[in-house]
Amino acid sequence: MPLVRAWVNRIGGWRRRAPRISRQEALAAIPVRNGQVRWEVNGREEVVLLIPRRQDRLGRLLNRIFAAPEHRQIVLDEIGSEVWQLCDGEHTVDEIIRTLASRHRLSRREVELSLTLYLQQLARRRLIGLMVRR
Template sequence: MKLVSAHCEECRMMEREKSLRQFVQRRPCRSEQVEWQQKGEKVLIKVRRSDWLGVLLRWLTSRPVHRQIELDEIGGFVWNLCDGFHSVADIAEELERRYQLSRREALASLAEFLSQLQKRGLIRWEEDKK
């Protein structure tokens, strides 16, 4: 029984490693529908509201309603590298170098940040463009 359990654990580890290798090769790209501007070290992103309140306000005021997201220095640094050319691995290496992070810290933080950007429709993955 222990042999089967150890084998299953080894399989799970191999799957996680494969998944991580695939993830770090992906190339994030800013969405074309997003307006943004650099303000010093920060980045301001203008997002059109598409929730029910945004639709209602647009209907009442007859003009587009936007919300603004402000990225701090590190978020802005990552945002500027989301150009469709830099891979997740490239961006993680830049984070390690610039902010003296370990590889693990850089990848974990970057994965979470990119996930949030994707959920909000602010980035896509370059291979998703097709």
């Protein structure tokens, strides 16, 4: 059955796809952190994300077998930490781009491309969501 499901997903079957948005809508979107992800700032001013492990039956079994810690940690670098702190539900993507461009003396285009890819990675890992006003 998994092979059938994978094949159907390839031709546009069961998987729900995210709606396409315009560039203007993407720049006006507001990144919001996942409420289940705890975070803290370490001594080197890096953000450390604490992602909870699965708590369903299979997750608990695997955690016992492999003696996994309660949370998985991801340490963000300097710029990643800045972006994470700006994903507070108040700043738009465009505001984050302008802030990073001025702080790091980079061109707007460089920051926009890098930030877009980084936010997509965070969203794919379900660490953030994007609120789009239409």
